[in-house]
Amino acid sequence: MRTSACRAELATIQNIDPVFFLGPVVVVLLSAGLVFYWNRRRRLTVWALFLSAVAYFVAIGAKAAFQAVTYVPLDTAVGGNPWALGPYFGLQTVFLEVGLAYLVARYSVSHSILRANDAEGYGISLALWENGVFVAGLAALEYAIYFFTLSGGGTVAQQEYTALIKAAPSLFDKPTAALQLVGYQVLERVSSTLIHFSWGYLCVLAAVFKNRRYLLLALPWGLVDFLAPFGPSFSLPVFEGIIFTLALASVAVALASTRGETRAKSTDFSAPQPDGANLRLLFAVAFRRALNFGKVYVVIGTVLPLLFTVEVAEAGKAAAGAGGPALVDIYPLILPVFVVLGSTGALMVFGSDRDKGVFEYMLAYGVDVSQIFLSTVVATVGLVTLVLGVALVVSVASIAAAGLPLSVTVGELILFYTIPLSYASAMFMSMIGMIWSQLTARRPGVNSPVGIAPIVGIAPVLAALILAESSGPGGILYVAGGASAAMVCAVVLMAWVANKKMQRERFLSNA
Amino acid sequence: MAPAPPILVQDVASGYYGKKVLDGISFEVSEPGVYVVLGPNGAGKTTLLRTLAGILRPYSGRVEINGIPSQEKEARMQIDYITHLDGIPEGMKVEDGLRFYADVEGGGEEDVRRVIKLLDLEELAKLRFTQLSQGQKKRVSVARIFLREKSVYLLDEPTSNLDPKVAKEIRELVLQLSKDKVVLYSSHNLFEAREIGSRVIAVKGGKLALFGRIDEIRTETYTVGVRPLELSPALGQGRKEGDYYLFDLRSPEDVPGLIASLTSSGVRIREVREMQNPLEELFK
Numbered sequence: 001m002r003t004s005a006c007r008a009e010l011a012t013i014q015n016i017d018p019v020f021f022l023g024p025v026v027v028v029l030l031s032a033g034l035v036f037y038w039n040r041r042r043r044l045t046v047w048a049l050f051l052s053a054v055a056y057f058v059a060i061g062a063k064a065a066f067q068a069v070t071y072v073p074l075d076t077a078v079g080g081n082p083w084a085l086g087p088y089f090g091l092q093t094v095f096l097e098v099g100l101a102y103l104v105a106r107y108s109v110s111h112s113i114l115r116a117n118d119a120e121g122y123g124i125s126l127a128l129w130e131n132g133v134f135v136a137g138l139a140a141l142e143y144a145i146y147f148f149t150l151s152g153g154g155t156v157a158q159q160e161y162t163a164l165i166k167a168a169p170s171l172f173d174k175p176t177a178a179l180q181l182v183g184y185q186v187l188e189r190v191s192s193t194l195i196h197f198s199w200g201y202l203c204v205l206a207a208v209f210k211n212r213r214y215l216l217l218a219l220p221w222g223l224v225d226f227l228a229p230f231g232p233s234f235s236l237p238v239f240e241g242i243i244f245t246l247a248l249a250s251v252a253v254a255l256a257s258t259r260g261e262t263r264a265k266s267t268d269f270s271a272p273q274p275d276g277a278n279l280r281l282l283f284a285v286a287f288r289r290a291l292n293f294g295k296v297y298v299v300i301g302t303v304l305p306l307l308f309t310v311e312v313a314e315a316g317k318a319a320a321g322a323g324g325p326a327l328v329d330i331y332p333l334i335l336p337v338f339v340v341l342g343s344t345g346a347l348m349v350f351g352s353d354r355d356k357g358v359f360e361y362m363l364a365y366g367v368d369v370s371q372i373f374l375s376t377v378v379a380t381v382g383l384v385t386l387v388l389g390v391a392l393v394v395s396v397a398s399i400a401a402a403g404l405p406l407s408v409t410v411g412e413l414i415l416f417y418t419i420p421l422s423y424a425s426a427m428f429m430s431m432i433g434m435i436w437s438q439l440t441a442r443r444p445g446v447n448s449p450v451g452i453a454p455i456v457g458i459a460p461v462l463a464a465l466i467l468a469e470s471s472g473p474g475g476i477l478y479v480a481g482g483a484s485a486a487m488v489c490a491v492v493l494m495a496w497v498a499n500k501k502m503q504r505e506r507f508l509s510n511a
Numbered sequence: 512m513a514p515a516p517p518i519l520v521q522d523v524a525s526g527y528y529g530k531k532v533l534d535g536i537s538f539e540v541s542e543p544g545v546y547v548v549l550g551p552n553g554a555g556k557t558t559l560l561r562t563l564a565g566i567l568r569p570y571s572g573r574v575e576i577n578g579i580p581s582q583e584k585e586a587r588m589q590i591d592y593i594t595h596l597d598g599i600p601e602g603m604k605v606e607d608g609l610r611f612y613a614d615v616e617g618g619g620e621e622d623v624r625r626v627i628k629l630l631d632l633e634e635l636a637k638l639r640f641t642q643l644s645q646g647q648k649k650r651v652s653v654a655r656i657f658l659r660e661k662s663v664y665l666l667d668e669p670t671s672n673l674d675p676k677v678a679k680e681i682r683e684l685v686l687q688l689s690k691d692k693v694v695l696y697s698s699h700n701l702f703e704a705r706e707i708g709s710r711v712i713a714v715k716g717g718k719l720a721l722f723g724r725i726d727e728i729r730t731e732t733y734t735v736g737v738r739p740l741e742l743s744p745a746l747g748q749g750r751k752e753g754d755y756y757l758f759d760l761r762s763p764e765d766v767p768g769l770i771a772s773l774t775s776s777g778v779r780i781r782e783v784r785e786m787q788n789p790l791e792e793l794f795k
Contacts, residue, residue, distance in 0.1 A: 282615065285611060289602070356599070357594060358600050360594055361598040361655075362615055363565070364566055364587060364590060365590075365612070366584045367615060503527075503568075505527045505567060508561075508566070509596055
């Protein structure tokens with residue numbers, strides 16, 4: 001029940017208008033809708049989705065790492081001059097985002113994983129990761145943190161409001177003005193979708209037809225980020241109008257320049273998928289089985305954080321009263337441990353399938369070693385999403401309901417520490433567990449690699465925590481980012497090496 | 512240009528973890544039919560089938576399926592394969608297991624329904640695989656090969672540990688398949704081999720002992736054992752071995768004549784059985 005003092009406080013603190021949530025929701029629906037449509041009606045394979053994710057997130061990680069080191073010194077040196085910062089941002093996007101998109105496409109085409117008629121799906125998938133996942137996800141979380149923090153009242157809410165009213169006053173505009181702002185935000189994401197589609201499309205075709213011209217047409221679209229520092233120089237409608245015009249031009253150029261190719265090789269575009277493993281269904285089955293196999297671990301991984309949340313809520317109140325650290329601030333640091341534990345089911349399925357001879361049949365029927373590994377990793381990612389999703393939603397709601405402060409720091413920790421480290425550690429655990437169990441003598445139960453692998457997955461989380469403690473307040477996110485990127489790269493490398501070098505007989509049962 | 516043979520094996524060596532199990536194997540399968548892969552335990556039968564299926568990479572030589580190297584996905588997609596393991600993922604029901612493999616092979620629900628009907632699996636479809644008897648499990652395992660039409664079928668002891676009734680059903684299905692497909696059928700049951708196969712691929716000590724038609728394999732004698740209900744002087748023509756009196760004939764076609772002769776002499780016969788199989792000669 002709110003006291004009169006709180007009511008007086010609320011009179012001065014405004015909350016952000018919920019209409020701002022509309023922006024990320026629309027973008028997510030748009031991006032996901034495009035993916036769904038292309039998958040159903042045209043062609044968008046799991047490989048296109050996965051490979052584009054690899055290309056995109058590695059590029060974003062590389063950009064973040066580069067900017068972490070160079071942005072502040074450069075900005076200081078040039079005094080924020082947009083003509084200097086423009087090329088800085090633009091060239092990063094050209095070489096890192098577009099460049100990596102091409103390299104991944106080229107590798108995939110050379111290994112017959114992607115074909116010409118995957119070009120559209122690859123471009124749509126790149127757009128999904130940028131707009132539907134990274135930008136919209138980030139925005140949604142940011143708005144949620146602002147909204148809940150400002151709703152909670154108190155000192156933290158006041159501090160948050162003071163900071164936001166200075167940095168982003170438009171968040172407190174009247175609904176009509178806010179809606180206009182949301183509209184331009186959505187327009188910007190639509191432009192980004194078109195541009196990512198264009199360069200993804202051109203990169204695949206450049207790789208398939210070994211046509212350097214397509215790559216040279218794709219690369220310059222990364223220079224759209226050149227315009228980022230010029231935003232304040234234009235009114236919002238004009239700025240977004242320019243971006244949108246360029247986006248339309250990118251699609252027009254991409255389609256027009258390849259039309260001759262698509263006409264000449266039209267059978268490549270309309271060629272039916274060869275009779276082979278339905279990977280989308282296999283991955284779905286792998287996830288369902290992992291969930292069933294590892295249901296005890298899923299429950300442990302989901303319930304333990306919730307119990308921890310209750311403890312946090314109770315102890316946090318007491319600690320805050322005694323001037324101690326708020327446990328809610330360290331909750332995001334502990335969560336990945338439970339998530340890794342909760343995602344063990346996929347690895348258990350791997351061990352069982354090998355022992356039952358399932359892999360022998362799959363290899364005989366044309367499934368590759370890499371696809372066997374990938375289905376386990378995909379199932380692991382699915383379990384992480386489930387466990388993490390439930391844990392985060394319930395715990396954040398519980399903490400907010402308990403009246404504990406949910407600061408921006410906690411939000412940043414969840415976004416840049418908990419989520420990436422959870423996914424990366426679980427994927428790392430899966431891959432290590434699979435490779436290790438293939439290479440060692442088969443032992444049953446908890447002494448097996450499958451039984452010990454969760455400890456392997458938890459170890460990087462704990463190591464990151466220890467390193468983060470010693471790196472200072474600002475360093476924790478870089479430690480988490482670096483550790484996550486390193487683990488994902490290790491997973492990709494291990495899968496590649498295993499596909500090339502691992503003896504197939506290791507997939508046979510001992511029975 | 513003549514079409515590529517369904518199976519071409521040229522000077523192939525193969526094995527596990529660098530250790531050769533097969534060496535210098537060469538043969539070509541160019542006609543449909545059942546090719547029985549015979550050999551004692553450890554001869555390399557399973558290794559041969561795994562190499563043909565593309566599961567094992569040969570250390571040397573060439574293996575092609577319809578002209579495509581066996582390691583390539585296109586070759587593996589033309590093969591159907593059964594091993595001695597059931598290979599149904601744990602926890603699955605029968606229809607889920609078949610659906611799983613239909614997905615692996617790029618098939619659909621209609622293939623699963625058709626195969627359930629073909630192998631009379633309706634009553635078993637909703638049961639967990641672990642609830643089935645050995646014979647039922649094998650029937651489900653064999654059902655897998657009928658999900659999608661392939662050009663080459665590699666069956667590794669598909670009737671092992673089965674009762675004679677179920678084994679017979681499976682052999683009949685295989686014979687139907689072999690009318691226009693190539694079926695390699697591994698067995699160490701020499702009687703079964705003669706019943707089902709038209710050609711033999713005999714493996715011994717990792718080498719190819721024989722590749723040819725079964726009916727061309729001849730031995731000097733064909734021995735049958737007669738177990739009588741009671742002793743009779745007419746049995747004196749044979750030599751006694753245990754409960755049986757052994758008679759050496761020229762060929763199996765002489766057996767009815769022997770039985771007729773013995774019964775007309777007053778011998779009451781409990782059992783007649785083959786005491787020597789010409790295929791055994793391959794392994795001496």
